[in-house]
Amino acid sequence: MPNIVVVGTQWGDEGKGKIVDLLTAQAQVVVRYQGGNNAGHTLVVGQEKFIFHLIPSGILHDGTLCLIGNGVVLDPEVLLAEIDRLQSRGIAVGPENLRISERTQVIMPYHRRLDVAREEARGVGRIGTTGRGIGPCYEDKAARRGIRMADLVNPEILRAKVWEVLPEKNFLLEKWLGAEPFRPEDILEPYQEMGQRLKALLANVSVLLNNAARDGQNILFEGAQGTHLDIDHGTYPFVTSSNPVAGGASIGTGLGPRQLHHILGIVKAYTTRVGGGPFPTECLDEVGTHLQKEGMEFGSTTGRPRRCGWLDLVVLKEAVRLNGLTGLAITKLDVLTTLNPVKICVAYEVDGTRRDSMPATLAELERCRPVFEELPGWQADLRGVRRFADLPAATQNYLRRVEELAGVPIQIISVGPEREETVIIQNPFQG
Numbered sequence: 150m151p152n153i154v155v156v157g158t159q160w161g162d163e164g165k166g167k168i169v170d171l172l173t174a175q176a177q178v179v180v181r182y183q184g185g186n187n188a189g190h191t192l193v194v195g196q197e198k199f200i201f202h203l204i205p206s207g208i209l210h211d212g213t214l215c216l217i218g219n220g221v222v223l224d225p226e227v228l229l230a231e232i233d234r235l236q237s238r239g240i241a242v243g244p245e246n247l248r249i250s251e252r253t254q255v256i257m258p259y260h261r262r263l264d265v266a267r268e269e270a271r272g273v274g275r276i277g278t279t280g281r282g283i284g285p286c287y288e289d290k291a292a293r294r295g296i297r298m299a300d301l302v303n304p305e306i307l308r309a310k311v312w313e314v315l316p317e318k319n320f321l322l323e324k325w326l327g328a329e330p331f332r333p334e335d336i337l338e339p340y341q342e343m344g345q346r347l348k349a350l351l352a353n354v355s356v357l358l359n360n361a362a363r364d365g366q367n368i369l370f371e372g373a374q375g376t377h378l379d380i381d382h383g384t385y386p387f388v389t390s391s392n393p394v395a396g397g398a399s400i401g402t403g404l405g406p407r408q409l410h411h412i413l414g415i416v417k418a419y420t421t422r423v424g425g426g427p428f429p430t431e432c433l434d435e436v437g438t439h440l441q442k443e444g445m446e447f448g449s450t451t452g453r454p455r456r457c458g459w460l461d462l463v464v465l466k467e468a469v470r471l472n473g474l475t476g477l478a479i480t481k482l483d484v485l486t487t488l489n490p491v492k493i494c495v496a497y498e499v500d501g502t503r504r505d506s507m508p509a510t511l512a513e514l515e516r517c518r519p520v521f522e523e524l525p526g527w528q529a530d531l532r533g534v535r536r537f538a539d540l541p542a543a544t545q546n547y548l549r550r551v552e553e554l555a556g557v558p559i560q561i562i563s564v565g566p567e568r569e570e571t572v573i574i575q576n577p578f579q580g
């Protein structure tokens with residue numbers, strides 16, 4: 150019966166995909182509530198590696214209904230390619246297991262081109278966008294000139310909207326950014342066709358979810374990116390254009406906030422960041438190289454190497470507060486093996502004073518120096534461990550300290566990429 154929101158507590162790439170996949174086995178409904186195809190969950194099932202950009206990974210489970218909420222921005226080309234790829238591997242995708250909100254905003258080709266051209270124009274001040282049109286699409290949503298899925302599947306409305314928005318987009322592309330403009334016909338034909346292919350998947354996701362909740366089904370809300378990439382609460386402007394925090398689950402799907410029973414925060418045992426922005430615990434030494442190599446910290450969507458550093462409890466405690474976390478899932482604990490000592494950042498020092506919350510401005514965050522607590526490391530391989538009591542004493546000690554500092558119980562520990570490489574302390578669907 151409980152509904153669970155899974156949310157990243159850091160800057161994304163916490164290993165949410167694996168935890169979502171584990172929990173999906175017990176959920177009847179899995180729903181995405183924000184972001185676009187800049188998410189990139191990687192899942193290893195047996196010998197097969199699956200990368201999901203848009204469709205909830207629940208699609209791998211028989212009988213699970215996957216939903217894409219109104220808070221998502223959807224690139225139909227990417228979605229159709231993802232559907233085709235799954236089907237070519239024998240996984241059927243249709244209205245019985247995938248539904249998309251009629252209110253979901255559509256990423257159009259001019260969004261992608263604007264994204265890339267603007268990022269290039271920024272030069273050294275780049276914010277590290279993935280160039281997939283996600284930011285420009287959210288801009289159009291707020292400006293009330295977005296195209297939604299319900300428009301995409303209606304050829305007449307699509308035509309009218311494209312003709313309406315294109316002159317402004319072309320003006321920006323050509324005159325401001327020096328990029329190629331679009332002719333309406335370049336867009337209309339392929340997008341009308343894609344609309345027809347996707348038409349059968351449209352639904353009122355809010356109604357589906359409310360019905361599922363009324364019927365006592367388990368619903369899993371799958372957050373993309375992470376808390377500190379939240380457009381309101383993150384390290385602005387090095388953020389994404391949506392609200393990954395748990396509150397976004399309600400806005401981005403149309404299920405009221407009282408129905409969000411558990412908020413599970415995914416915490417990677419160290420910290421990573423893609424692209425620019427301040428990162429107080431970043432390690433530019435051999436520890437950073439160890440984390441990058443052992444943790445295979447290269448973006449699954451972009452292939453970009455990630456910046457790596459120690460676990461930051463200031464960051465985590467902020468996530469506890471912003472999301473109202475009820476439990477933690479620690480991931481990639483195995484990556485810390487052989488590091489000695491293991492460090493946790495417990496506070497920042499700024500201009501000689503200690504602080505334990507994140508400042509609102511980048512200038513102040515850039516001046517924050519981490520205050521570390523050092524704990525003994527461990528040498529034993531953790532990947533075979535399935536019970537907390539079988540973890541080395543130093544590992545248990547480390548986890549207890551994280552739990553104590555965060556003030557939220559650890560419910561799941563991931564010790565390897567495979568589904569079974571997991572220690573379950575408390576199943577959030579049963580508590």
Ligand code: GDP
Binds near residue numbers: 157193449564
């Ligand atoms: P996500 O978007 O939050 O799912 O994060 P990523 O796409 O960066 O996925 C994390 C990567 O780490 C994937 O390649 C997973 O297979 C892998 N992974 C997940 N959990 C663990 C773990 O506990 N240990 C190790 N070594 N790898 C893991």
